[in-house]
Structure formats: C-alpha cells, structure tokens
Amino acid sequence: MAELQMSPEISAEIRRASRANQATRTGTDHVMTALAVGGTIIVLVPLVAILVYLVYKGASSLNWAFFTQTPKPVGEQGGGMANSILGSAIVLSLASLIGIPVGIAGGVYLAEYGAGTWLGNVIRFVADVLNGVPSIVMGIAGYALVVVHQRHFSAFAGGITLAIMMVPTVTRTTEEMLLTVPNSIREAAYGLGVPRWRTVMSISLRTAAPGIITGCMLAFARVAGETAPLLFTAFGSQFYSKSLNQPIAALPLQIFSYALSPYDEWHRLAWAGALVLITMIMVSVGLVRYVTSRGQLKGGS
Amino acid sequence: MAASMVTVPVPKMESSAAPAVLTPVPSGIRTFLASRGSNKGADGFFGGLMLTCALSIIAIVLLIVWVLVMNSRLSLHTFGFGFFVHSDWNPVSGEFGALPFIFGTLVTSFLALCIAVPLAMCVAIFIMEICPKPLRGTVAFLTELLAAIPSVVYGLWAIFVLVPIVRDQLGPFLTKYFGWTGLFSGSNFGEGILTGSIILSIMILPVISSITREVMSAVPISQKEGVLALGATRWEMVRIAVLRNARIGIVGGIILGLGRALGETMAVTMVIGNNPQISKSLFSPGYTLASVIANEFTEATGDLYLSALIEIGLALFLVTIVVNTIARTLVWAVTRNNAAKAH
Numbered sequence: 001m002a003e004l005q006m007s008p009e010i011s012a013e014i015r016r017a018s019r020a021n022q023a024t025r026t027g028t029d030h031v032m033t034a035l036a037v038g039g040t041i042i043v044l045v046p047l048v049a050i051l052v053y054l055v056y057k058g059a060s061s062l063n064w065a066f067f068t069q070t071p072k073p074v075g076e077q078g079g080g081m082a083n084s085i086l087g088s089a090i091v092l093s094l095a096s097l098i099g100i101p102v103g104i105a106g107g108v109y110l111a112e113y114g115a116g117t118w119l120g121n122v123i124r125f126v127a128d129v130l131n132g133v134p135s136i137v138m139g140i141a142g143y144a145l146v147v148v149h150q151r152h153f154s155a156f157a158g159g160i161t162l163a164i165m166m167v168p169t170v171t172r173t174t175e176e177m178l179l180t181v182p183n184s185i186r187e188a189a190y191g192l193g194v195p196r197w198r199t200v201m202s203i204s205l206r207t208a209a210p211g212i213i214t215g216c217m218l219a220f221a222r223v224a225g226e227t228a229p230l231l232f233t234a235f236g237s238q239f240y241s242k243s244l245n246q247p248i249a250a251l252p253l254q255i256f257s258y259a260l261s262p263y264d265e266w267h268r269l270a271w272a273g274a275l276v277l278i279t280m281i282m283v284s285v286g287l288v289r290y291v292t293s294r295g296q297l298k299g300g301s
Numbered sequence: 302m303a304a305s306m307v308t309v310p311v312p313k314m315e316s317s318a319a320p321a322v323l324t325p326v327p328s329g330i331r332t333f334l335a336s337r338g339s340n341k342g343a344d345g346f347f348g349g350l351m352l353t354c355a356l357s358i359i360a361i362v363l364l365i366v367w368v369l370v371m372n373s374r375l376s377l378h379t380f381g382f383g384f385f386v387h388s389d390w391n392p393v394s395g396e397f398g399a400l401p402f403i404f405g406t407l408v409t410s411f412l413a414l415c416i417a418v419p420l421a422m423c424v425a426i427f428i429m430e431i432c433p434k435p436l437r438g439t440v441a442f443l444t445e446l447l448a449a450i451p452s453v454v455y456g457l458w459a460i461f462v463l464v465p466i467v468r469d470q471l472g473p474f475l476t477k478y479f480g481w482t483g484l485f486s487g488s489n490f491g492e493g494i495l496t497g498s499i500i501l502s503i504m505i506l507p508v509i510s511s512i513t514r515e516v517m518s519a520v521p522i523s524q525k526e527g528v529l530a531l532g533a534t535r536w537e538m539v540r541i542a543v544l545r546n547a548r549i550g551i552v553g554g555i556i557l558g559l560g561r562a563l564g565e566t567m568a569v570t571m572v573i574g575n576n577p578q579i580s581k582s583l584f585s586p587g588y589t590l591a592s593v594i595a596n597e598f599t600e601a602t603g604d605l606y607l608s609a610l611i612e613i614g615l616a617l618f619l620v621t622i623v624v625n626t627i628a629r630t631l632v633w634a635v636t637r638n639n640a641a642k643a644h
Contacts, residue, residue, distance in 0.1 A: 029534035036431055039423020040440065043510075046503050047447050050458045057461075105354030113348055114355065123355045125629075126362050132557075132625035133365070133618060134564020135452075136591045140598070140614040144368040164361055171358065195340035197347030225451020228566040228591070232598050252453045256567060259457045267461070274454045285449050289442065 051278075058275025061268040066276075071238050071254070074263060081273050083240045087155070087249035090242065091234055092224055094159030099166030099223075100216050104205075106167065107174025107212075112200055115179075124175070131168040135228040138165055143232040155241070155248035158234030165229065166219040173215025177208035217288045221281045227252035251277050365618070373612035375604055384612060390577040390593075392601070397609040399616070401577035405494065405587035409569060410562040412498035412583070413505055418555055420502075421509035428510075429517045430539055441514070448507035456571030459500045464491035464572060467499070472584060489584040490574070497573035497587065501565055505558040512557055516550025516635045517543050546635075553631030560624040564617060566591040590617050 065080045072079030106127070114120025142161030147153055181204050189199040205212065223229075230236075235247040236257065251273055258270035370377075376384065380397060387398025428441050468491030475485040475495075520543050528542040544551070574586020575596055590613050601607040 025534050025537065029536040032536040032539075033431055036423045036427040039420045040427040043420050043424050043447075043506060044440075044443055047443060049462070050450065050454070053458060053462060054454070102354045102357060105351050106358055109351040109355035113351060123358055125626075126359050128629055129622050129625060130358060130362055132560050132564075132621055134566065134591060134621055136564065136566040136594050137365075137369075137614045137618045137621075140372075140594065140611055141365040141368055143598075144372050144611070145364065148372075167358060167361070171355075193334075196344045197340070200347070221449060225453065227451070227453045228595055231595055235599070252451060252567075255457060256453050256571075259453070259460055259571060270457055274457050277451060278454055281449055281451065282446070285446070 054271065054275055054278060057268075057271035061272040062275060066269070066272050070240060071269075074266075077265060079265075079269065081249075081251065081254055081269060081276075083237065084249040084251045084254040084273065085276070087234070087237070087241065088224070088251040090244070091155055091158045091162060091230070091248060091250055092220065094155070094244070095162035095166055095223060096216075096220060097163075098160065099163035099219070100170055102163075103167045103170025103216075103219070104174050104212060106171035107178060108200055108205070110171065110175040111178035112204060124172075127168040127171050130164075131172070135165065135226050136231075139229040139232045142229060147233060150245075153233060153235035153247040154245050155234055156244045158230050158248065158250065159244070161229045161233045162223040162226065165223050165226065169219035169222060170212075170215050173218070174208070174212050177211030177215065178204055180211070181207045214288045217284045221284045221288075224281055224284075225252055225277060227256050369611060369615040369618060373608050373615050375608040376612040377608075379605065380609075384609070385616070388577075388579060392597075392603075392606050395603075395605060397605070399590070399609075399613055401579050402588050402590045402593050402613065404579045405573065405577075406563055406589040406591070408494055408583075408587065409498045409501055409573070409589060410559055412494070413501035413562050414555065414559060416499065416502035417506045417509055417558060421506050421513060421554075421558075422551075424506070424510040425513035425517060426539055426543075429514055430535065430543070444507050444510055447503065448511075452504070452565065452567040453571075455500055455504055456568035459496065459568060459572045463496055463500060467491045467493075467496045471495075483581055484583050487580070487582040487584050490586075492572050492574040492586060493582075493584045494573065494587040495583040497569045497589070498583075500568045500572055501562050504565060504568060505561045508561050509554050509558040512554030512632060513547070513551050516547040516554065516632060519550065519636045520546045550632050550635030553628045553633075553635070556624055556628035556631065560621050560628060563624065564591055564621050566595050570595045 065078050066082075067080060067085065068082050069078065069080035070083045071081065106123070110120050110124055114123065138161055142157050142164070146157035146160055150157065185203055185207060186199055189203045190196075194203070230250050230253050234250050234253065236253040237247045237249045239249075241248045255270045255273045255277065258266040258273070261267070376397065380387075384397065385399050385403060387396070388400040389396040389398045390401060391397075424440075424444055428437055428444075432440055468489055472485070472489040472491070472495075476489070479485055524542045524546060525538055528538045533541065569589055570592035573589060573592060575588055575592060576586040577588045577593070578585065580587075594610050594614055594617075598607075598610050601610055
C-alpha cells in the first residue's frame with residue numbers, strides 16, 4: 001500500500017485498469033443474468049401457450065354430451081368420449097391395483113431389508129433401468145407377453161403394461177420416503193416387542209405415508225397420459241366396454257386417433273379430451289404438491 | 302462412531318444375561334409371551350413377500366429382454382447386423398433396413414438437445430441463484446408442470462399450433478437467413494424433422510433442468526461463499542463454484558434427457574411426417590425408431606415384418622439402457638456425498 005501511495009501515476013493507472021476490469025465483469029454478470037432470465041421466460045412461454053390454448057379450445061368444446069355419449073360416426077355432429085373415460089378408469093384402476101402394492105413392497109424391501117446389500121443395489125439399479133425404458137418398448141413387451149398368448153387385444157393387457165410402468169416409480173419413492181423415517185422410531189417399536197413385519201406396516205409405512213402416497217399419485221399421473229403402451233395392448237374401441245377381456249377405449253388413445261383425423265368435429269373432441277386428461281393429471285399433481293408442502297416429510301422426490 | 306460401537310453391545314449382553322437368571326422361575330408374562338408364539342413365521346413370510354416383489358422387478362426386465370429377443374429372432378437371423386446399415390424399408394418386397402429410422406432418431410434427439418440444453422441451464426441457474434425466494438417455488442413448479450403434460454397432448458398442440466408456425470413464420474425466416482447452409486432447403490410443409498425436434502426439446506427440457514438443479518444444489522455452500530468472498534460477481538460465482546463443481550452431474554442430466562428423447566414416441570410421431578428417408582434438409586419429413594413401431598406395428602402383416610419392428614424395439618431398449626446407465630452413474634457420482642449427508 002505504501003508503495004502505491006508513493007507513485008500517484010501508477011496508482012491512477014492501476015485504478016483505471018481496475019475500473020475497466022470491474023466494468024467488464026459487472027457487464028458480463030448482467031448479460032448472463034439477463035440470459036438466464038430470458039431463457040426461463042422462453043421456456044415458460046410454450047407452457048403457458050399450451051395451457052391457454054388447451055383451455056380455450058377445450059372449454060369451448062366441452063359439453064354434457066362429451067361425458068355421456070360414445071363417439072358418433074364420421075359426419076355426424078356431437079358425440080362424446082364417455083366410453084374412453086370409462087375405459088381409462090378401468091385400465092388405470094387395474095394398473096394401480098397391481099402396480100402400487102408390488103411397487104410399495106419392492107420399496108419396503110430396498111429400504112428395510114436390502115439396504116446396503118448387493119442384491120438391494122442390483123434391484124435399485126434395475127428399477128432405474130426399467131424407469132428409463134421407452135414407453136413404446138413397454139407396449140411391445142405387453143403385446144408379446146399378454147396379447148400374443150390371449151390372441152386378442154384386451155383391457156387386461158393394457159392394465160398389466162401400465163402396472164409394469166408404475167412399479168419402478170412407486171418403488172423408488174417408497175424407498176426414499178422410508179429412508180427419511182428416523183431409526184429411533186423403529187427401535188422404539190422393537191423395544192416394545194413389536195415384530196418386524198408389524199413395525200414395517202404400522203410404524204415405517206405409516207410414518208412415511210404422505211410421501212408414499214405422493215409417489216403413487218405421481219406414478220398414476222405419469223401412466224394416465226401414456227398412449228404408446230396402450231396402442232398394441234388396449235387397442236381402443238368405439239363402444240362401451242366393461243370386459244377386461246375385450247379391446248377397450250382410453251382417453252389418450254382416442255385423442256391420438258382424433259388428432260390425426262381430417263375432421264374438424266373430431267379435432268374439437270380431441271381438444272376437449274386433452275383438457276379433461278390434463279385437468280385430471282394437474283389435479284393429482286397439484287394435490288400431491290399441496291400435501292407434501294404441508295407434511296413434515298419434504299425430502300426425497 | 303466409537304461411542305456408539307461401544308454402547309451397542311451393552312444391552313445385548315444384558316439381555317442375554319437376563320434369561321439365564323430368569324429361566325428357573327417362569328413368570329406369568331413369559332408364559333403369556335411364549336404362548337403367543339415368536340412371530341418368526343409371520344416375519345419370514347412378510348420378508349419373503351417383500352423380497353419376491355422386489356425380485357419381480359428384475360424378473361420383469363429379464364422377461365422383457367427375453368420376449369423381445371425371442372420375437373425378433375426371425376429378423377435377427379435373416380438380416381444380421383446389416384439390418385442397421387441398410388436404408389431400404391419396403392414391407393411389400395420384404396426389405397427391411399433400419400438406417401432411416403436410426404438417422405431420424407439421432408438427428409431429432411441431437412437437435413432437441415441443442416435447443417434444450419442451453420435453455421435448461423438458464424432455467425436451472427435462474428431458479429437456483431437468481432430467482433427471488435418467493436418466486437422460486439412457483440417457477441420450479443411451472444417447469445415441472447411441463448413434465449406432467451402427456452406426450453399426446455404435446456402432439457395435439459404441435460399439430461395445430463407449432464406446425465403452422467414452422468410452416469409460415471419460422472421456416473421462411475430460416476430459409477432466408479440460413480438457407481446457405483443447405484439445411485433449410487426444399488419444400489416446407491411444417492411437418493418434418495425440425496418440428497419434431499422442437500417439440501422434443503420442450504419435452505426433455507424439464508428432465509435436464511431438474512437434474513441440473515439437483516446437482517447444483519449438491520455444491521457445498523462454503524464453495525460459493527468462498528468465491529463470493531474473493532470478490533467474484535454472481536455470474537463468476539456460478540461459473541467457478543457451481544458449474545465447475547457440478548459439471549459431471551450436468552452431463553449426466555443431459556444424457557438422461559438424451560435417453561428420454563431417443564424413446565419419445567407419440568408427439569414426434571404426430572409431427573415428423575413419417576417418411577423413411579435420409580435427407581439433409583431439416584424441413585423434410587423423417588421417421589424415428591419409436592414412431593415406426595407406433596405407426597406400423599398393428600398393421601404389420603407377416604412374421605418377418607413384425608419381427609423387424611420388434612428388433613427395432615429391442616435396439617431402442619438396449620440403447621436406452623446403456624444411455625441411462627451412463628447418466629445415472631454420472632449423476633450419482635456428484636450427488637452421493639450430498640445424499641450421504643442428508644440421511
């Protein structure tokens with residue numbers, strides 16, 4: 001410092017260079033900040049555009065007939081997607097009935113029994129692999145596993161395929177949530193002489209329940225919009241069908257086929273169907289967010 | 302650690318010593334407990350059930366591989382490796398080569414990454430470092446909503462909104478200013494590789510940005526504070542402390558997005574034009590591995606046709622497994638220390 005004060009020219013030079021340096025750095029900082037903000041806005045534009053356009057197009061096409069009637073033949077006005085909504089409900093219930101228990105049980109194994117063992121690690125890795133399998137490949141697998149043996153498309157095949165897609169998501173969230181349960185609670189249960197299976201059921205799973213329900217809802221929301229796995233399994237149908245053994249209509253399938261059709265009336269129905277589908281998914285995702293932001297178990301997901 | 306290791310054996314010794322003293326005098330409580338059984342059977346059954354369910358995940362994956370291999374046997378024998386290098390796809394004359402689909406998948410995925418990665422970085426940096434606290438949750442939630450929209454709805458939107466935009470506004474603009482590259486020549490109907498890539502980039506963006514955020518939050522706060530304390534601006538802090546520390550994990554997130562892009566089916570199928578050709582122009586229609594399966598599987602006549610399509614599925618399956626494994630390993634390498642601290 002003392003040397004700088006002795007030579008005022010050098011000191012001024014340094015101060016000028018430092019000011020220029022400062023300006024460049026602040027400038028870069030501002031530019032990068034602006035880029036980040038701008039990028040975020042660019043990303044949010046399609047989201048807003050999709051939602052606004054969907055509500056605008058869908059709401060004007062939604063009417064009572066949409067929820068009560070089956071599709072009409074080409075050229076006739078009106079008609080609805082009642083059979084697709086029912087079909088989606090059937091296929092998704094079947095998928096949840098199979099996928100959620102198996103998924104939770106897998107998660108319990110990973111967190112309570114297999115933590116740290118090589119088998120646990122292998123299962124965790126395979127679950128991640130299964131999670132990344134493209135949905136269209138799951139569709140082929142469902143076709144080859146169920147449809148080929150049944151010799152016809154069926155709601156059952158669709159349900160099984162979606163169930164397989166739900167399992168890894170449910171397993172991994174259940175595991176993560178169970179790991180947030182403090183060990184002292186488990187030890188307290190063991191200390192009272194509660195057997196292990198009872199501890200898992202009434203202590204661990206019970207404590208982690210909000211998080212596990214979140215995982216199940218997310219898995220449900222994910223498969224609810226899946227089209228590709230249903231193309232070769234549930235196949236779609238124009239009629240009411242309650243039988244698990246028959247091809248069945250599903251909302252995403254119907255939207256897909258109507259979107260590619262050349263008729264305005266069908267496009268209108270596709271938009272209405274998309275609005276119903278997305279409302280269903282958003283409500284479940286929103287509920288999950290509401291529940292998890294209230295609960296103590298925020299960790300995980 | 303040492304303290305806990307010492308204290309653990311103590312209760313064990315007591316409990317093992319206690320029965321030895323008590324055995325001669327069977328108390329009422331003890332006989333009651335003994336009459337209730339030890340729950341060993343129930344415990345074993347429950348543990349076995351959980352193990353079975355967990356093993357079923359492995360069984361499912363093995364079953365999928367087996368079923369795909371068995372069903373594509375015919376095509377594997379007939380064409381061998383040539384299947385992936387021949388560009389003729391003619392079901393009528395029985396010629397099957399997957400090259401146009403591989404080309405379409407690679408080009409759309411690559412373009413989608415080119416568009417999505419910089420934007421995803423922007424979103425992640427904005428949410429983690431710049432965004433005011435009250436807004437943070439909302440913006441993060443909105444970007445995650447993008448991930449919740451089903452593929453088919455993206456496709457529907459792309460058909461009626463994105464295709465006209467690409468045809469009437471973006472297309473002429475690109476031809477005018479970038480026509481010299483040769484990438485934007487030929488007739489532009491709106492449906493083609495470019496549109497498919499754009500919709501794909503919107504769909505993989507949330508994946509990349511959420512993984513990037515995850516690895517960015519794994520960067521120790523002391524590193525950031527250290528850089529700031531040395532007089533760095535916010536961007537310098539992000540560049541030096543955050544991005545440099547998190548780069549391996551960010552690459553992992555990008556590869557995870559690639560995995561998603563390779564297998565994405567419905568939205569791409571709806572806008573890519575579905576024509577098996579290899580062309581330099583991004584306006585020309587293309588075809589991807591996933592969309593050829595979606596379009597032709599139910600109409601496939603003949604065993605060879607069906608088995609060729611299943612072989613494409615098998616290839617897609619194996620490629621995504623490899624890509625996802627690499628990505629998971631990279632992300633895990635960055636976040637493992639963080640995860641260990643959290644538990």
